[in-house]
Amino acid sequence: MSEKLRTDPQIEDPDDFYARLIDLHQGLSCDESNSLNCKLILLMANHIGDREVLFEVLDVVRNYRPQK
Amino acid sequence: MPGVRQIYPFARPPELDSDDRVHLPVIIVGAGPIGLAMGLELDHQGIRSIILDDDNKASTGSKAMLWSKRSLEVLDRLDCSQRLLDKGVTWNLGKIFFGDSKEPVYGFKVLEEEDQQFPGFINLQQYYVEQFLKDEIDARELTEVRWENEVTAVDQTADGATVTVSTPQGNYQLDCDYVIAADGSHSPIRKMLGFDFEGETFQDHFLIADIKMKADFPTERWFWFDPPFNRGQSALLHKQPDDVWRLDFQLGWDIDRAEELKPDNVSRRVRAMMGEDFEFEFEWVSIYTFQCRQMDRFVHQRVIFIGDAAHLVSPFGARGANSGLQDVDNLGWKLALILDGKAPPSLLESYDYERVTAAKENILSSTRATDFITPKSEISRVFRDAVLALARDFEFARRFVNSGRLSVACILDESSLNTRDQDSFDSKLVPGSPSVDAPVTINGEESWFLKSIGNEFTAVYFARNGEKAPDGATDLEEDAIPVRTIVVTEDNKAGAGILIDHKGLLRQRLDGQPGTYYLFRPDQHLVARWREFDCQAVRDAVARATMQPRRIVQEGEPV
Numbered sequence: 290m291s292e293k294l295r296t297d298p299q300i301e302d303p304d305d306f307y308a309r310l311i312d313l314h315q316g317l318s319c320d321e322s323n324s325l326n327c328k329l330i331l332l333m334a335n336h337i338g339d340r341e342v343l344f345e346v347l348d349v350v351r352n353y354r355p356q357k
Numbered sequence: 358m359p360g361v362r363q364i365y366p367f368a369r370p371p372e373l374d375s376d377d378r379v380h381l382p383v384i385i386v387g388a389g390p391i392g393l394a395m396g397l398e399l400d401h402q403g404i405r406s407i408i409l410d411d412d413n414k415a416s417t418g419s420k421a422m423l424w425s426k427r428s429l430e431v432l433d434r435l436d437c438s439q440r441l442l443d444k445g446v447t448w449n450l451g452k453i454f455f456g457d458s459k460e461p462v463y464g465f466k467v468l469e470e471e472d473q474q475f476p477g478f479i480n481l482q483q484y485y486v487e488q489f490l491k492d493e494i495d496a497r498e499l500t501e502v503r504w505e506n507e508v509t510a511v512d513q514t515a516d517g518a519t520v521t522v523s524t525p526q527g528n529y530q531l532d533c534d535y536v537i538a539a540d541g542s543h544s545p546i547r548k549m550l551g552f553d554f555e556g557e558t559f560q561d562h563f564l565i566a567d568i569k570m571k572a573d574f575p576t577e578r579w580f581w582f583d584p585p586f587n588r589g590q591s592a593l594l595h596k597q598p599d600d601v602w603r604l605d606f607q608l609g610w611d612i613d614r615a616e617e618l619k620p621d622n623v624s625r626r627v628r629a630m631m632g633e634d635f636e637f638e639f640e641w642v643s644i645y646t647f648q649c650r651q652m653d654r655f656v657h658q659r660v661i662f663i664g665d666a667a668h669l670v671s672p673f674g675a676r677g678a679n680s681g682l683q684d685v686d687n688l689g690w691k692l693a694l695i696l697d698g699k700a701p702p703s704l705l706e707s708y709d710y711e712r713v714t715a716a717k718e719n720i721l722s723s724t725r726a727t728d729f730i731t732p733k734s735e736i737s738r739v740f741r742d743a744v745l746a747l748a749r750d751f752e753f754a755r756r757f758v759n760s761g762r763l764s765v766a767c768i769l770d771e772s773s774l775n776t777r778d779q780d781s782f783d784s785k786l787v788p789g790s791p792s793v794d795a796p797v798t799i800n801g802e803e804s805w806f807l808k809s810i811g812n813e814f815t816a817v818y819f820a821r822n823g824e825k826a827p828d829g830a831t832d833l834e835e836d837a838i839p840v841r842t843i844v845v846t847e848d849n850k851a852g853a854g855i856l857i858d859h860k861g862l863l864r865q866r867l868d869g870q871p872g873t874y875y876l877f878r879p880d881q882h883l884v885a886r887w888r889e890f891d892c893q894a895v896r897d898a899v900a901r902a903t904m905q906p907r908r909i910v911q912e913g914e915p916v
């Protein structure tokens with residue numbers, strides 16, 4: 290039911306990005322990580338900009354249930 | 358302590374000594390800023406009213422102190438803006454501080470666009486505004502204010518209402534066509550008639566300390582998130598006239614009110630914020646909590662609610678009195694047309710729709726500000742602080758910072774009074790927007806565009822070279838609901854009565870290509886516009902804007 294949000298693989302070398310993401314939190318307390326995640330979300334959200342895509346992202350995570 | 362406050366003496370109402378029943382077009386209950394402005398508005402519309410107030414003085418404490426550009430424009434239409442401007446403190450720059458840093462995170466301008474008569478805001482104690490309004494009322498004929506006249510009952514009849522008034526020397530009754538309830542947030546009238554006032558109370562306290570001091574701080578609005586002198590809370594600093602400064606400290610929910618109000622404790626807070634070595638006196642100290650509430654409907658047959666009686670917002674955004682003045686702006690001309698028999702009583706439905714919508718917008722805006730200032734959850738606080746941290750370097754993050762979105766005029770774009778655009782216009786204005794301003798010259802004198810429109814339906818016609826008003830425009834001045842057409846040109850040598858757009862800004866702001874015709878309501882909101890003047894189209898638009906029984910139905914509109 291996705292309209293505009295791309296959920297097909299987009300990131301080149303996912304292992305590399307994933308490792309950097311986890312590295313970012315290295316040695317941080319839970320509070321610090323939380324704060325960092327918020328900044329991450331805000332920067333990425335601004336980059337996306339498109340309201341429809343952003344709202345769709347919110348819907349996807351709100352309704353997301355892990356499948357058995 | 359604020360010695361400037363005026364006391365208004367009780368005067369014995371003639372009704373106490375006569376058996377004749379007086380019938381008035383309008384009775385206004387409450388002489389706060391909104392009730393007084395309402396009286397003045399009706400006076401300008403030629404409608405007589407009596408304003409009844411249970412008290413005998415202007416507001417206690419400075420209360421509303423930020424008056425918006427739109428409020429100044431409304432008051433200018435009522436010939437009452439100059440004293441506010443002269444006395445008030447004009448400012449246009451806000452600064453946001455966060456945490457321990459003495460440097461602001463960023464600064465912002467309230468009014469981006471120059472070349473308008475009024476600044477984004479002025480600061481002025483509420484009691485001054487009330488006094489200026491009262492003086493202006495006294496200088497005119499049609500409005501009377503009665504102090505220490507408490508309304509104790511309102512009885513609606515089929516075609517009017519009876520108001521029972523209690524005074525120190527006895528009770529009496531008055532009859533009227535309409536009652537306007539401007540009796541404040543606790544509105545006794547609302548309670549007497551059993552109407553709802555739904556919304557929420559916020560679990561927070563704020564301490565206001567208005568202090569008098571000599572200081573050379575710049576005239577700017579300073580807002581702190583989580584400063585060292587008020588950890589985990591917010592604070593605000595604002596300048597008022599008479600060397601008075603408004604300090605506002607967020608205190609949180611669990612406080613000991615009496616303890617916080619002790620002068621020593623307030624002084625300690627003031628010194629922590631402003632520094633140890635300076636002299637000051639208290640002008641007004643108060644603790645407030647706040648609520649966001651509104652009535653479902655503002656019009657209940659012959660009783661119409663305006664101001665805080667109808668809607669209540671948090672102070673963030675200064676949307677209380679400023680939105681009340683927009684109620685006045687909206688209601689005055691409609692009620693006058695109804696009382697003159699030129700529009701059906703159902704025109705009040707549009708006041709209800711337009712101002713209920715505006716109140717919802719204001720409450721939404723003020724609730725969002727509250728959620729940013731006082732995050733309701735741990736993650737909400739983390740996001741808030743992340744926004745503030747990013748705001749130092751990133752413009753996009755500044756857009757999220759919300760210390761109160763300062764009051765602006767509501768755009769009535771969904772109103773059924775508007776005639777939809779058939780042509781396209783490259784202008785920020787849409788039908789329903791209040792007009793923009795621009796510098797103009799008329800009869801050799803520099804003036805402002807907004808000064809030439811309003812109080813009645815007014816149109817502007819962007820003339821082709823050397824052209825006068827279009828054929829038929831003068832006929833419109835003779836209609837039952839007249840339309841006055843103003844001719845605009847950029848030609849500096851144009852004759853008497855012609856509006857000269859000497860900087861070309863009006864053309865630019867309205868996309869006024871030659872031949873364009875803009876029609877404004879008496880409250881200066883745009884209601885229809887065309888690329889070519891067409892007399893019948895203008896008449897249809899006026900009929901629509903005044904809800905005449907026989908009017909053209911727009912496509913898609915329920916009949």
Ligand SMILES: Cc1cc2nc3c(=O)[nH]c(=O)nc-3n(C[C@H](O)[C@H](O)[C@H](O)COP(=O)(O)OP(=O)(O)OC[C@H]3O[C@@H](n4cnc5c(N)ncnc54)[C@H](O)[C@@H]3O)c2cc1C
Pocket residue numbers: 386387388389390391392409410411412416420421422423424483506507508509539540541542544545546565645663664665666672675676677678679680681
């Ligand atoms: C601390 C604080 C700061 C604020 N700052 C701002 C700001 O910066 N900008 C802004 O726009 N707004 C601000 N506001 C809100 C603003 O003060 C109110 O919105 C404004 O006073 C509402 O005006 P009003 O005329 O509707 O009601 P009120 O000012 O409450 O007037 C109602 C009047 O009705 C009278 N009355 C009541 N019952 C009766 C009766 N039965 N018979 C006769 N008379 C009666 C009362 O005595 C009173 O005079 C602030 C408010 C507070 C508390």
